[in-house]
Amino acid sequence: MSLLQVRNLSIHFGGVKAVQNVSFDIDAGIVYSVIGPNGAGKTTLFNLITGVYKPTSGEIRLDGEAIHGRAPSELARRGVARTFQNLQICMNMSAIENVMVGAHLRLDRNPFKAALRLPSLRRRDRELRAEAAQLMDFVGLGQYVAARADAMSYGALKRLEIARALAMKPRLIFLDEPAAGLNPKETIEVDALVRKIADSGVTVVLVEHDMKMVMNLSDRILVLDYGKKLAEGSGAEVRANPDVIAAYLGTHA
Numbered sequence: 001m002s003l004l005q006v007r008n009l010s011i012h013f014g015g016v017k018a019v020q021n022v023s024f025d026i027d028a029g030i031v032y033s034v035i036g037p038n039g040a041g042k043t044t045l046f047n048l049i050t051g052v053y054k055p056t057s058g059e060i061r062l063d064g065e066a067i068h069g070r071a072p073s074e075l076a077r078r079g080v081a082r083t084f085q086n087l088q089i090c091m092n093m094s095a096i097e098n099v100m101v102g103a104h105l106r107l108d109r110n111p112f113k114a115a116l117r118l119p120s121l122r123r124r125d126r127e128l129r130a131e132a133a134q135l136m137d138f139v140g141l142g143q144y145v146a147a148r149a150d151a152m153s154y155g156a157l158k159r160l161e162i163a164r165a166l167a168m169k170p171r172l173i174f175l176d177e178p179a180a181g182l183n184p185k186e187t188i189e190v191d192a193l194v195r196k197i198a199d200s201g202v203t204v205v206l207v208e209h210d211m212k213m214v215m216n217l218s219d220r221i222l223v224l225d226y227g228k229k230l231a232e233g234s235g236a237e238v239r240a241n242p243d244v245i246a247a248y249l250g251t252h253a
């Protein structure tokens with residue numbers, strides 16, 4: 001059985017059919033990319049699967065279990081993590097505290113208990129800090145372990161968001177345009193990081209406009225256009241698909 005199964009998924013915002021009747025499966029361990037022109041519905045699809053939006057109709061199953069309509073925090077505990085197209089970093093916190101937020105999302109069902117700061121929780125906080133430092137190292141931010149978030153470059157903050165998502169110990173990580181706004185060197189580094197995440201056993205779902213990165217990394221690609229599934233397949237299959245060329249790649253050639 002596939003790790004994620006999406007069936008006939010739709011969401012309508014008033015008259016706008018942002019996602020229409022989309023079905024696909026994602027097998028564990030792969031890099032799966034979602035591409036399509038601006039406004040095709042990519043971010044909306046991420047928002048549906050990660051619980052930000054409730055679908056108008058359709059089903060989403062994680063390991064066979066229906067997850068559509070569940071809250072993002074519950075999905076985080078079930079192993080669905082994400083980053084955002086627009087950075088969602090707390091600038092008044094340190095870099096490492098931002099990463100630790102991810103671990104708390106994974107662990108804390110009872111915020112009141114956390115607020116009491118019991119000794120057992122203080123010990124756990126030390127462990128989480130060590131775990132967060134390791135993750136910062138993993139994403140290439142080892143030198144920022146003691147830094148404030150507002151002292152970091154945009155490229156470093158993009159990685160910090162990835163570290164925070166990894167702190168949820170996800171099975172599936174959704175990366176929404178991880179290379180957007182990065183220079184070519186940083187883009188190559190993020191490309192390598194995505195590969196490293198997939199190699200560590202976390203299934204990656206990627207929305208990215210950088211076609212070189214998408215073609216280089218993806219095991220499978222879903223192409224959306226006007227909210228509908230236009231094509232799905234390997235990079236070579238998608239690239240050769242006349243509908244895709246007409247709707248998307250052709251306009252960028």
Ligand SMILES: Nc1ncnc2c1ncn2[C@@H]1O[C@H](COP(=O)(O)OP(=O)(O)OP(=O)(O)O)[C@@H](O)[C@H]1O
Nearest residue numbers: 013016017018036037038039040041042043044045
């Ligand atoms: N909350 C919302 N309310 C109303 N319309 C929305 C909402 N979210 C998305 N849309 C509309 O749904 C469509 C799909 O938008 P979406 O942001 O998912 O596209 P996208 O493929 O991610 O685009 P981009 O590549 O520009 O990020 C657009 O027409 C958008 O205006």
